[in-house]
Amino acid sequence: MTRPHHGASDCDFDVVAAVEVSRHYGRRRALAGVTGQWTAGTITGLFGPNGAGKSTLLGVLSTLLRPSGGTVRYGDRDARAWGDILRSRIGVLGHDLFLYPELTARENLIFFGRLYGMAPAHLERSVETALKRAGLAARADDRVGSFSRGMRQRLAAERALLHGPRLVLFDEPFTGLDDASVERMIARLRELREQGAIVLAATHDLEIAEQFVDGGLCLQGGRIVTIPPGPEPLRARYRRAVEEAA
Amino acid sequence: MGVLQAAWLIARKDLTVELRSRELIYTAVFFALSCLLVFAFAFVGERTVVENAPAGILWVTTIFAASLALGRTFERERQADTLRALLLAPIERPSIYLGKLLSLLILLFGIQVVVVPLVGLLFGAPIFRAPLLLGGLLLLGTVGFAAVGTLFAAMLQRASSRDVLLPVVLYPVTLPAILGGMQGTLWVLAAEPNYELARTWLAMLVFFDAVFLTLALWTFAPVTSE
Amino acid sequence: MKDMSGSDRVPTILLSVAGLMLAASPWVIDTAPYEATMGLVQRIFYYHFPIAMTMMVAAIVCGIASAIYVFRRTERADHVAVAAAEMASLFGLLVLITGPLWARKSWGVWWVWDARITSTFIMWMVFNAYLLLRRFGGPGSEVLSAAVGFFGMVLVPFIYWSVNLWRTLHPNTTVVPTLPVSMGIPLYYCWIAFTLLFVGLMVLRARLERSRVLVERAWRAVEE
Numbered sequence: 001m002t003r004p005h006h007g008a009s010d011c012d013f014d015v016v017a018a019v020e021v022s023r024h025y026g027r028r029r030a031l032a033g034v035t036g037q038w039t040a041g042t043i044t045g046l047f048g049p050n051g052a053g054k055s056t057l058l059g060v061l062s063t064l065l066r067p068s069g070g071t072v073r074y075g076d077r078d079a080r081a082w083g084d085i086l087r088s089r090i091g092v093l094g095h096d097l098f099l100y101p102e103l104t105a106r107e108n109l110i111f112f113g114r115l116y117g118m119a120p121a122h123l124e125r126s127v128e129t130a131l132k133r134a135g136l137a138a139r140a141d142d143r144v145g146s147f148s149r150g151m152r153q154r155l156a157a158e159r160a161l162l163h164g165p166r167l168v169l170f171d172e173p174f175t176g177l178d179d180a181s182v183e184r185m186i187a188r189l190r191e192l193r194e195q196g197a198i199v200l201a202a203t204h205d206l207e208i209a210e211q212f213v214d215g216g217l218c219l220q221g222g223r224i225v226t227i228p229p230g231p232e233p234l235r236a237r238y239r240r241a242v243e244e245a246a
Numbered sequence: 247m248g249v250l251q252a253a254w255l256i257a258r259k260d261l262t263v264e265l266r267s268r269e270l271i272y273t274a275v276f277f278a279l280s281c282l283l284v285f286a287f288a289f290v291g292e293r294t295v296v297e298n299a300p301a302g303i304l305w306v307t308t309i310f311a312a313s314l315a316l317g318r319t320f321e322r323e324r325q326a327d328t329l330r331a332l333l334l335a336p337i338e339r340p341s342i343y344l345g346k347l348l349s350l351l352i353l354l355f356g357i358q359v360v361v362v363p364l365v366g367l368l369f370g371a372p373i374f375r376a377p378l379l380l381g382g383l384l385l386l387g388t389v390g391f392a393a394v395g396t397l398f399a400a401m402l403q404r405a406s407s408r409d410v411l412l413p414v415v416l417y418p419v420t421l422p423a424i425l426g427g428m429q430g431t432l433w434v435l436a437a438e439p440n441y442e443l444a445r446t447w448l449a450m451l452v453f454f455d456a457v458f459l460t461l462a463l464w465t466f467a468p469v470t471s472e
Numbered sequence: 473m474k475d476m477s478g479s480d481r482v483p484t485i486l487l488s489v490a491g492l493m494l495a496a497s498p499w500v501i502d503t504a505p506y507e508a509t510m511g512l513v514q515r516i517f518y519y520h521f522p523i524a525m526t527m528m529v530a531a532i533v534c535g536i537a538s539a540i541y542v543f544r545r546t547e548r549a550d551h552v553a554v555a556a557a558e559m560a561s562l563f564g565l566l567v568l569i570t571g572p573l574w575a576r577k578s579w580g581v582w583w584v585w586d587a588r589i590t591s592t593f594i595m596w597m598v599f600n601a602y603l604l605l606r607r608f609g610g611p612g613s614e615v616l617s618a619a620v621g622f623f624g625m626v627l628v629p630f631i632y633w634s635v636n637l638w639r640t641l642h643p644n645t646t647v648v649p650t651l652p653v654s655m656g657i658p659l660y661y662c663w664i665a666f667t668l669l670f671v672g673l674m675v676l677r678a679r680l681e682r683s684r685v686l687v688e689r690a691w692r693a694v695e696e
Contacts (some may be wrong), residue, residue, distance in 0.1 A: 394623065404612060405608075405609035405613050411609060414605075415601040415604075418597035418598045418601055419598060419601070419623050419624065425638060429637075450630075457630075458623070458626075465622065468542050469542060469616060
């Protein structure tokens with residue numbers, strides 16, 4: 001398990017636990033009593049139909065959304081007790097990618113790296129590695145606005161991982177990726193697992209997910225639905241679970 | 247990382263983006279020009295400008311252009327949800343506010359550099375009569391408007407119908423700043439200038455800016471957490 | 473739910489007393505000396521002034537409750553804030569209606585940009601903004617409007633000071649006349665009546681808001 005880099009060493013945790021987390025928007029209930037525990041070195045797939053609460057759960061875990069009820073603990077403390085520094089240990093790939101189209105790929109990475117307080121020399125090395133990993137070394141100085149969805153997706157994932165987060169939250173990481181990129185993304189996620197990250201990835205691509213997840217969490221209408229174990233493919237079991245819950 | 251350092255990073259990022267596209271400066275300046283054109287029909291009669299109109303023209307134009315710029319700078323942060331990315335960064339929240347405010351102010355002063363001389367030229371306002379006082383009024387009035395505007399625009403990013411709600415919410419709250427800038431400017435540019443009064447308005451603006459900047463810094467973190 | 477019949481009576485009593493007092497107010501006002509220049513219209517003042525004061529109180533209550541909600545997220549504070557904002561908007565509207573009636577008689581025009589009227593107008597706009605934001609801002613807009621309420625309260629001295637400075641430079645407008653003591657009793661009488669009305673409505677509205685939240689909670693529970 002690699003130690004976190006410089007500066008972030010005062011904040012670390014091996015486990016993230018949600019207890020009875022719920023979240024609602026007015027009358028709409030996005031999450032209802034979700035309980036779960038995720039440990040370092042595991043990848044958890046987050047499944048469920050549209051509007052099941054996957055993004056909301058990721059939002060709550062990323063500290064961006066306050067839960068309306070319940071608690072989330074990072075190690076032995078909750079987000080409030082950790083303070084701002086907790087966010088330096090979390091990496092989020094959002095549905096909307098978090099990239100400035102007017103800036104180049106390199107500029108985007110450097111801007112966020114600095115915001116995360118990375119030291120210049122370390123940042124420079126990390127940016128080069130990230131660009132290579134995203135397969136964008138040749139286009140590092142082109143504006144992100146000119147990139148295809150897949151290229152942006154790859155860059156956004158590397159942006160989220162630039163600061164070496166412990167908790168990795170990916171919302172639909174395979175959107176717009178071609179087969180080769182999907183393979184690379186899976187390899188990247190496995191690598192994160194080796195490094196001891198806590199990975200949660202929301203996805204609809206169950207066939208892809210089946211190749212790398214250690215466990216799955218299925219949501220339906222904001223509640224956890226258990227996917228039955230069995231020899232069948234994940235998609236079939238998932239379908240059955242969702243239908244039974246509905 | 248320090249608050250000011252992070253704020254400067256964000257402001258510099260905004261300015262880089264603006265320098266690349268130049269969208270805001272062009273649209274806002276030309277919008278300001280069309281405002282001036284409209285005002286000409288309202289306040290110019292018999293070849294002379296209605297008394298005391300230039301101060302009002304100057305400020306209303308500034309405020310309109312500023313609202314436009316304000317909406318757009320935050321719309322940019324919405325495009326790829328980057329405001330969320332900023333909120334996710336391990337920096338203190340007020341630095342996001344300060345960074346956005348700083349870049350907005352630089353943009354607004356850029357607009358004023360065009361608008362103020364034009365008001366002098368087109369409406370015969372004696373803008374060089376008391377340049378320091380006028381500059382101070384413009385600076386503090388704009389800061390007051392932008393200080394509240396940045397907070398409200400940032401928090402409205404997650405509200406629906408934000409485009410119409412922003413001015414509805416912003417204008418009444420920033421009225422003392424607008425009034426102070428406008429009245430101060432009026433007494434500088436009037437046929438019989440009254441610098442004493444202009445300075446009184448300047449003092450009010452200092453006070454207003456200090457109070458509302460403090461309040462905005464204080465409330466930014468709680469209102470941007472969802 | 474716990475028995476609330478005791479506290480349920482409070483707004484009813486307040487509103488009944490306020491209603492009776494207001495119903496009797498014409499006779500009380502009639503005891504005041506007849507003001508020669510203004511005639512009958514002067515009597516509006518006995519409503520106008522207390523309503524204006526009530527509006528200020530509502531604004532301050534809304535501001536404080538909003539501040540508490542912004543920093544502490546206490547649900548109760550939000551219920552009080554929205555009730556107070558609606559009161560500020562309602563009483564503000566009444567001030568802005570009774571004001572011009574006075575102005576018409578006193579200055580011969582329906583509207584003058586008098587310092588007080590202008591300030592009231594601005595305050596009224598701030599609390600309308602609060603309500604609009606809440607109404608059209610979508611879910612989560614409670615905090616946003618609370619920020620507006622909080623800023624609105626802090627704004628009060630700035631508005632009064634700056635509008636006063638702006639207007640007193642134009643002496644063609646008169647200030648509201650100071651009253652002889654004999655006019656004081658009906659004035660305080662009406663003030664009390666309007667304050668009771670305000671408190672009664674506030675309590676009712678805050679309770680309604682609370683019920684609305686409870687219904688929403690129940691709704692979510694049923695859906696589960």
